[in-house]
Amino acid sequence: MTDMLKEMAECCPVSGREGRLLRYIKSRLEKGEAYIDGMGNLAVTVKGREKHEGGSTVFAVGCDIPGFFATSVSEDGKVYFSPTFPVEDLSELSGRTVVYSGKEYKILSAAKDAEKTRLTDLYVDAGVPGASEFRPGTWFSFRSDIKEEDGKITGICCSVLSLVKTVIDAVNSLEPEYDTGFLFSVMKIQGGRGLASLGYDFDVGRAVILRASEIKKDHPTVLVKDCRLIPPSGLVRLLTEAAGKAGVPYDVSGITGRESDLSNAVLSGRGNSVISVVLPASGVLTDSESVTESSLRELRDLILAVSAV
Amino acid sequence: MKNISENTGLALLEKLCSIIAPTGCERNVSRFIEDLLADIGGVTLSRDSVGNLYALKKGNGKSGLRIMVSAHMDEVGFYISGIEGDGLLSFSACGGITDSVLAGKAVSIISNDGETVSGVISAKPVHLLSAKEREAYTPAQDLRIDIGASSKEDAERYVKVGSAGSFDSDFTYFGEGSMICGRAIDDRIGCAIMCDLIYEMKDCEPDFDICFAFTTREEIGFSGALHAAEYFRPDLAIVLESTAVSDLAGVPDSSKVAVAGNGPTVSFMDRGTIYRDEIFRFVLETAKKRCIMMQPKKFVSGGNDAKYIHQANGGTAALNISVPTRYLHSASCVIAKEDFRSAEKLVSALLDTDPEVLSDLITEVRK
Amino acid sequence: MDELKKLISDLCGICTVTGSETDADENVLQIRDFDRYEKDRLGNRFLYRNSKKKNAPLMLIDAHFDEVGFIVTEILENGFVRSVKAGSPDMRAVSASTVTIYGKQPVFAVATSTPPHLRTGTDNSVVKESEMMFDTGLSEARARELIRPGDRVCFSKKTRDLRNGRFMAQGLDNKACAAIALYSAVSVPTDEMEYDVCVLLSSGEEGGCMGAVPASKEVKPDLSVVLDAGFGRNGLSDTPRCIVMGKGPAISYSSALDRALTEKIIQTASDDSLPLQVIVENFAPGTNSEFIQHFSGVPSALISLPLFNMHSSSEIVSIPDAHATSDLIMKLICTPDLCAGGGKQ
Structure with missing residues (x-):
């Protein structure tokens, strides 16, 4: 499992630059018709015995990881950058290790007072010959040291990547009754931009958005509310009953706040019925980020159970 | 009042709970009870200068003991403290109502013509609050009651500064009929129990004199029961009340106080009184002997008229029996239906005790 | 009317x-x-x-x-129910209000309020979504029969006529x-x-x-x-x-x-x-x-x-x-x- 995750991490799928990962995913799919759509997403349809007249169940998973774009390179080899993800306290980036083109670098800070760190205080010291590899628009990400231990997958970005891998596993195990769609989407971190093409790529009956989040639950969690998204009550019941019938452990919860924006998924095309399922993760974006292997298996089984109805 | 039997038990409780009578307006309740008891008969009725209503049940002379059973008629509520130019009413809470249970609640205010007018406790719209303001409950002084008046003059047609009112809630059975949610359960439930006991005893004479005292002003702590004790000079006083419990999911047993549905409580101590151990044990034993559901109160909290009664007349033996009540002093007090019945059985059993046993108990207490 | x-x-x-x-x-x-x-x-x-x-x-x-209203997430011991907000109901009005849970049949419940002895002295903070519970008065088993996660909850439906043709609901x-x-x-x-x-x-x-x-x-x-x-x-x-x-x-x-x-x-x-x-x-x-x-x-x-x-x-x-x-x-x-x-x- 971790070998594949490491290969996926090496694709460095920073938001907007997921192409290499999506091609990797496409090469690993054993089923379904796949194509890259206008937003850059990978849209996959696994044909069932028939087409559901109410539209297909479509599972969407964001493939981008938090990362950085180099914005300018100074003559003395300092690479300034902008993160692609929201950072509340910029001083937390100081001292973190990033990797680009196989080499590791530390983020340094010129701020005199850590509390008042500005973006322009942060830089990567690539040195004079080294900096020539960077130019504005070069992207890089945190060093990810993905490991498997005690039934857990650990390492920065392991939650996103293992979630994507789980979806790949589900596609490859699927024998669906009805046509089922999968959208490996781009720019999730910027507010689900890739989801804008959901309604154009598929005839959506219901969309299930899969994402990883720090939620205090043990099993894949069906959300009755995901920030501003309030799925129809019938859709909550459909998922919980499918899981219950197939004996798949699950939890139910609601998230309040601004963590996710699924309005693109709802408004795409002719308007869609959307619900979120969250993979519980801990320590997201820290060196102790982890997910449990059992919850990944349960999520795969949940996908299979839901696509059977 | 016809159909007296319709005015017993839960039907009576429902009627009593529908009367708006915050502290100072107890006459609304005492009038109803007076009419009811006059029809039932078997008691001598009188009132005193602080508004207490006494129903004296004379004994058969077998024993000289004097037992008082009391419950207060007043409830928590509001007094209108000001009428603003736009017709909104500022108010002052009477009794201990926390800020957390006010906003958005429907209220009834006793209007100038003696009827009631409906209103809503209103706050600044949540959308217009800053993030910080949203985190705290608006204090009562910043809330307003809206009766729909369009101006001060319009409002003055219905209410005046000093008008009184309380929560407007329906008496509702829920939990498939096992629970009751309503207003003023504290302490109309005590009043209802006493009326039921008077009805039960209407054709007989107890072995000792019993004074059923429907008292005033408990909710503000200037208890009318003090005067009741000084007037009747009981040897033993039984105070009937509602007690706040928190038997909610997730609350540890040690903080629950008591459990709704496990019977009425008897206290060994609350914030006003430390009850004599002999009396506390006596109640526990009586309940056990008669197989009546009952529970000791497991937390020192709350207070009641016993605080004044036990200090009256140089010291009076007192005990407190309460019905566990969730969400006390709010628009939606909750009790278990069975607890009402068990409380009544327990008080009845205590009043049915052999007078010699009671005499010995009181002597023991006075040692 | x-x-x-x-x-x-x-x-x-x-x-x-x-x-x-x-x-x-x-x-x-x-x-x-x-x-x-x-x-x-x-x-x-x-x-x-x-x-x-x-x-x-x-x-x-x-x-x-x-x-606006609430959505059930969990049933707890003694038939208490946890939920989250749907939209933004005014949380200041929740404690001790009555609600209806639209499960397999409508279920009356009371929104809990913290009893005085469990409140800390100056804490006047509005009840949080995660602390709020509805008291159904049912046993846990019966509550689970009637109510499921995803069921909707509204403030109890009650109307009153106020002065000047104003209407409360x-x-x-x-x-x-x-x-x-x-x-x-x-x-x-x-x-x-x-x-x-x-x-x-x-x-x-x-x-x-x-x-x-x-x-x-x-x-x-x-x-x-x-x-x-x-x-x-x-x-x-x-x-x-x-x-x-x-x-x-x-x-x-x-x-x-x-x-x-x-x-x-x-x-x-x-x-x-x-x-x-x-x-x-x-x-x-x-x-x-x-x-x-x-x-x-x-x-x-x-x-x-x-x-x-x-x-x-x-x-x-x-x-x-x-x-x-x-x-x-x-x-x-x-x-x-x-x-x-x-x-x-």
């Missing part, structure tokens, strides 16, 4: 917490008075009434049909406007209608205006008039956006809406001496109007009904204001050339 007030009361009596708009009983909607009725997958309802006029332009009258935001839209659309004789009318009872507004966008794209109207509740003005609520109760509806100037349509409506009201207050929004009003304008490209205006205690357990509107709003909408349906160019493009 007058028909409009009865319709408002009936609509307030059904539960339409965001995400459950289509579960609601349709009998109250007076569908038979319309020519065509449709529902879509997102919970939007479309009620069409056609003018006798040939090639009449299509006017969309939108009133969101969802209300739950869900007046926005059932009062939904009633006005339905009532107005069927009250105009078809030979006086200058427009075909589609009343859109849209879904998902309290969650972020999600229903009206695909709905308006589907309908493709020539213009849209959005009806929503606005903040009543009194001593508690006194910003420039607030509207006086008892003086009829208000129309909003907003850079996010269609200025020409807004001014034509103001003119129409003035010509007929119909009460209409005018307010100015700070940019977008926060209703379906700007979403329909922006995403669907339909010229839109916003008309607001003054309301007190928005999103709390007891909201208040003025029935005379509701009638005044309805009179205005009926007048607009009979007023030609409200939309630029007039007629289908």
Whole structure:
């Protein structure tokens, strides 16, 4: 499992630059018709015995990881950058290790007072010959040291990547009754931009958005509310009953706040019925980020159970 | 009042709970009870200068003991403290109502013509609050009651500064009929129990004199029961009340106080009184002997008229029996239906005790 | 009771917490008075009434049909129920209020409040979503039989008449406007209608205006008039956006809406001496109007009904204001050339 995750991490799928990962995913799919759509997403349809007249169940998973774009390179080899993800306290980036083109670098800070760190205080010291590899628009990400231990997958970005891998596993195990769609989407971190093409790529009956989040639950969690998204009550019941019938452990919860924006998924095309399922993760974006292997298996089984109805 | 039997038990409780009578307006309740008891008969009725209503049940002379059973008629509520130019009413809470249970609640205010007018406790719209303001409950002084008046003059047609009112809630059975949610359960439930006991005893004479005292002003702590004790000079006083419990999911047993549905409580101590151990044990034993559901109160909290009664007349033996009540002093007090019945059985059993046993108990207490 | 007030009361009596708009009983909607009725997958309802006029332009009258409330997440010991907010109910009004949980059957419950002995001295913080519980009085097993995660919860439905024709109920935001839209659309004789009318009872507004966008794209109207509740003005609520109760509806100037349509409506009201207050929004009003304008490209205006205690357990509107709003909408349906160019493009 971790070998594949490491290969996926090496694709460095920073938001907007997921192409290499999506091609990797496409090469690993054993089923379904796949194509890259206008937003850059990978849209996959696994044909069932028939087409559901109410539209297909479509599972969407964001493939981008938090990362950085180099914005300018100074003559003395300092690479300034902008993160692609929201950072509340910029001083937390100081001292973190990033990797680009196989080499590791530390983020340094010129701020005199850590509390008042500005973006322009942060830089990567690539040195004079080294900096020539960077130019504005070069992207890089945190060093990810993905490991498997005690039934857990650990390492920065392991939650996103293992979630994507789980979806790949589900596609490859699927024998669906009805046509089922999968959208490996781009720019999730910027507010689900890739989801804008959901309604154009598929005839959506219901969309299930899969994402990883720090939620205090043990099993894949069906959300009755995901920030501003309030799925129809019938859709909550459909998922919980499918899981219950197939004996798949699950939890139910609601998230309040601004963590996710699924309005693109709802408004795409002719308007869609959307619900979120969250993979519980801990320590997201820290060196102790982890997910449990059992919850990944349960999520795969949940996908299979839901696509059977 | 016809159909007296319709005015017993839960039907009576429902009627009593529908009367708006915050502290100072107890006459609304005492009038109803007076009419009811006059029809039932078997008691001598009188009132005193602080508004207490006494129903004296004379004994058969077998024993000289004097037992008082009391419950207060007043409830928590509001007094209108000001009428603003736009017709909104500022108010002052009477009794201990926390800020957390006010906003958005429907209220009834006793209007100038003696009827009631409906209103809503209103706050600044949540959308217009800053993030910080949203985190705290608006204090009562910043809330307003809206009766729909369009101006001060319009409002003055219905209410005046000093008008009184309380929560407007329906008496509702829920939990498939096992629970009751309503207003003023504290302490109309005590009043209802006493009326039921008077009805039960209407054709007989107890072995000792019993004074059923429907008292005033408990909710503000200037208890009318003090005067009741000084007037009747009981040897033993039984105070009937509602007690706040928190038997909610997730609350540890040690903080629950008591459990709704496990019977009425008897206290060994609350914030006003430390009850004599002999009396506390006596109640526990009586309940056990008669197989009546009952529970000791497991937390020192709350207070009641016993605080004044036990200090009256140089010291009076007192005990407190309460019905566990969730969400006390709010628009939606909750009790278990069975607890009402068990409380009544327990008080009845205590009043049915052999007078010699009671005499010995009181002597023991006075040692 | 007058028909409009009865319709408002009936609509307030059904539960339409965001995400459950289509579960609601349709009998109250007076569908038979319309020519065509449709529902879509997102919970939007479309009620069409056609003018006798040939090639009449299509006017969309939108009133969101969802209300704030709560959604069950868990059943705990002793039948206590945990939930999350749907939209933004006023959390200050929750403690010790009564609610109905719409499970397999409606279940009465009481929202818990912290008893005095468990409160810390100065803690006056509003109950958090994660702490709030509903007390059903049922055993855990029975609660689990009747209630499931995803079930909706509303403040108990109770009405009261206040002075001056003011009316207290739950869900007046926005059932009062939904009633006005339905009532107005069927009250105009078809030979006086200058427009075909589609009343859109849209879904998902309290969650972020999600229903009206695909709905308006589907309908493709020539213009849209959005009806929503606005903040009543009194001593508690006194910003420039607030509207006086008892003086009829208000129309909003907003850079996010269609200025020409807004001014034509103001003119129409003035010509007929119909009460209409005018307010100015700070940019977008926060209703379906700007979403329909922006995403669907339909010229839109916003008309607001003054309301007190928005999103709390007891909201208040003025029935005379509701009638005044309805009179205005009926007048607009009979007023030609409200939309630029007039007629289908």
